[in-house]
Amino acid sequence: MLRKEQNDYLCQTDPGTPMGNMFRAYWMPALLSEELPEPDCPPVRLKLLGERLLAFRDSEGKLGLIDEFCAHRGVSLWFGRNEDCGLRCPYHGWKYDVTGQCTEVPSEPAESGYAKKIKLKNYPLIEKGGVLWTYMGPPEKTPPEPMYEFCTVPLNQTFMSKRLQECNWLQAMEGGIDSSHVSFLHRGDLSNDPLFKGSAGNKYNMQDLSPVFEVVENDGGLLIGARRNAEDDQYYWRITPWVMPCYTGVPPRGDHPIHGHFWVPIDDENCWAWSYDYHPTRPLSENEVNAMKDGKGIHVKYVPGTYRPLANKDNDYLMDRAGQKAGKTFSGVEGIGMQDASLQESMGPICDREKENLVGTDNGIIMARHRLLRAARALNEKGITPPGVDPEHHKVRQAALLLKRDVQYKDGAKEALKVKPGVRQTSV
Amino acid sequence: MLSESARMTTAHEASFRIQYPNSKPRAARIIALDPESAALVNEVSKQKWNGAKFFTSLSFTADSGPGTTDQGMKAWLGDLAGRAMDLAGEVAESDFVVVITAAGEDGRAASVIAAACKAHNKSLIGLVVPKDGASEEDVATSLDHLRPHTRMLVVASGRDYIETMLTALRA
Ligand code: FES
Ligand SMILES: [Fe+2]
Numbered sequence A: 001m002l003r004k005e006q007n008d009y010l011c012q013t014d015p016g017t018p019m020g021n022m023f024r025a026y027w028m029p030a031l032l033s034e035e036l037p038e039p040d041c042p043p044v045r046l047k048l049l050g051e052r053l054l055a056f057r058d059s060e061g062k063l064g065l066i067d068e069f070c071a072h073r074g075v076s077l078w079f080g081r082n083e084d085c086g087l088r089c090p091y092h093g094w095k096y097d098v099t100g101q102c103t104e105v106p107s108e109p110a111e112s113g114y115a116k117k118i119k120l121k122n123y124p125l126i127e128k129g130g131v132l133w134t135y136m137g138p139p140e141k142t143p144p145e146p147m148y149e150f151c152t153v154p155l156n157q158t159f160m161s162k163r164l165q166e167c168n169w170l171q172a173m174e175g176g177i178d179s180s181h182v183s184f185l186h187r188g189d190l191s192n193d194p195l196f197k198g199s200a201g202n203k204y205n206m207q208d209l210s211p212v213f214e215v216v217e218n219d220g221g222l223l224i225g226a227r228r229n230a231e232d233d234q235y236y237w238r239i240t241p242w243v244m245p246c247y248t249g250v251p252p253r254g255d256h257p258i259h260g261h262f263w264v265p266i267d268d269e270n271c272w273a274w275s276y277d278y279h280p281t282r283p284l285s286e287n288e289v290n291a292m293k294d295g296k297g298i299h300v301k302y303v304p305g306t307y308r309p310l311a312n313k314d315n316d317y318l319m320d321r322a323g324q325k326a327g328k329t330f331s332g333v334e335g336i337g338m339q340d341a342s343l344q345e346s347m348g349p350i351c352d353r354e355k356e357n358l359v360g361t362d363n364g365i366i367m368a369r370h371r372l373l374r375a376a377r378a379l380n381e382k383g384i385t386p387p388g389v390d391p392e393h394h395k396v397r398q399a400a401l402l403l404k405r406d407v408q409y410k411d412g413a414k415e416a417l418k419v420k421p422g423v424r425q426t427s428v
Numbered sequence B: 001m002l003s004e005s006a007r008m009t010t011a012h013e014a015s016f017r018i019q020y021p022n023s024k025p026r027a028a029r030i031i032a033l034d035p036e037s038a039a040l041v042n043e044v045s046k047q048k049w050n051g052a053k054f055f056t057s058l059s060f061t062a063d064s065g066p067g068t069t070d071q072g073m074k075a076w077l078g079d080l081a082g083r084a085m086d087l088a089g090e091v092a093e094s095d096f097v098v099v100i101t102a103a104g105e106d107g108r109a110a111s112v113i114a115a116a117c118k119a120h121n122k123s124l125i126g127l128v129v130p131k132d133g134a135s136e137e138d139v140a141t142s143l144d145h146l147r148p149h150t151r152m153l154v155v156a157s158g159r160d161y162i163e164t165m166l167t168a169l170r171a
Helices: A004-011 A018-023 A169-175 A179-185 A187-192 A202-207 A287-291 A313-318 A322-327 A336-346 A362-383 B002-009 B034-046 B088-095 B110-120 B137-144 B161-168
Strands: A027-033 A045-049 A051-057 A062-065 A102-104 A125-128 A131-135 A158-165 A210-216 A221-230 A234-243 A247-250 A258-267 A270-278 A399-404 B028-032 B055-064 B073-079 B083-087 B097-102 B123-129 B152-155
Touching: A004 A018, A004 A169, A004 A336, A004 A362, A018 A131, A018 A362, A027 A045, A027 A051, A027 A125, A027 A158, A027 A258, A045 A210, A045 A258, A051 B088, A062 A125, A158 A336, A169 A247, A169 A258, A169 A270, A169 A336, A169 A362, A179 A187, A179 A336, A187 A202, A202 A221, A210 A362, A221 B073, A234 A362, A258 B110, A270 A336, A313 A336, A313 B002, A336 B002, A362 B123, A362 B152, A362 B161, B028 B034, B034 B055, B034 B161, B055 B088, B073 B088, B073 B110, B083 B088, B088 B110, B097 B110, B097 B137, B097 B161, B110 B123, B110 B137, B123 B137, B123 B161, B137 B152
Parallel strands: A210 B152, B028 B055, B028 B097, B097 B123, B123 B152
Antiparallel strands: A027 A131, A045 A051, A051 A062, A125 A131, A158 A270, A210 A221, A221 A234, A234 A247, A234 A399, A247 A258, A258 A270, B055 B073, B073 B083
């Protein structure tokens, strides 16, 4: 249960809101590199944290993220012409560069300097690991670049996709740290999905349906350990990291690429679910990349030409009651990503947490909310930089491992939880 | 035409969520395992709760009747009014039990409470709260005491987490 004021505090991220200020302390994924593939390519509209923006790559390849609307009469610059190092509004020809600076107002004499007086709001846009990242906070507080391992390995070792999720960011993110749903909702996929199946660890998941949990705070957020019984006086541990505010990692399976998510608010009723898959030490195979592109694992199939999932609320998520009955899927919805998204969207655009009944094993979620509230208050009231801004906090790996029963997971998994360039993930 | 799901997930439809209560109050038992956490529990107990009961000590008397420990002892929980309540009886009446220990303090009494929880099929949540000057080893000691017995074990960096957690669980 969370009181309404606290729920609003956490869920609202528009400019000027406390949580909005907090999100504006971080670099966030804004677009896939593929969306702005080359100089002078078509500009892209996007909304982040309740702000309508336009991204483009100019003739020299420079990236810009600016206010979507022309300062003259408010036309969307999405209709603009991207040419000669700038974006020209098609209505009366005003032109802007990647910083949002107006460079031409054709109706005024160039010598008048009128254009210099016009400047659209802009945010930095940097490219790293196949992702274009933005930082929407005060320029003087710009943090160092993100250092999540998926964006630091060579490009042939990493794959990123994104999908539109039509609900508030928090209920989506909470799914990423809700370790106890996996043995139910995703039951069928552990053995069928090409990016999950065949790992030795899967059997422990299926044999022991009531794991024991351990939640530990760390510098950047949380570690959520789920422990299941294994043979020879051992436990099978799956450890999920959460880095504030919205990065979650899925513990690995076998030598499959490691995956996880970013949950980025678009506005209060929509978010981008970003899904990465990478391998720390080897290129992804053709089969793996094809499976990811085909919507397997945590990725989804799309409505052609969009990032909206093909199974979406307009078609009842392609609900397959026969498949549900036969046990092919647990919920009747196909694919791990859409199994999560369909249920989270069904909570409503912004989940009402006054009605929920949490149990002890939901402490990962309770603690995450607690830390978000605490950090947002510290930032808004005292200007304290929140956890997760420091790139050192990004260097955490998810892990799956067997430990002797008397070994502390904090000790036994200590090395496994560190990002080590060139060293394989710890996985069963 | 809009699909059923599309219609049902609008903000407008979400506002029609049924307003009748969907649960009855749950009986929580919160037990401090050491004097340090007892002081915290004492503080937290002054808030308004939905029937949660708070205990700040555990003691034993020699006995061999039902509900006694392996060593032929009967365990008693001390409540805030200074009364001794039968551990087995309190656990039997509860819906879930929370044990709290301050990092590095002696949390071994968790095993006795866990045995009672096991006998009555109740889930046990363990919470380690910080203590001034406690080291990593202190936290590890507390975890050692609690880990074998709890279904959910939480290491909190702030003492305010007790209240947050109990509120979230509607204790
Ligand atoms: S069983 Fe968890 S939401 Fe219904
Ligand atoms: Fe899931």
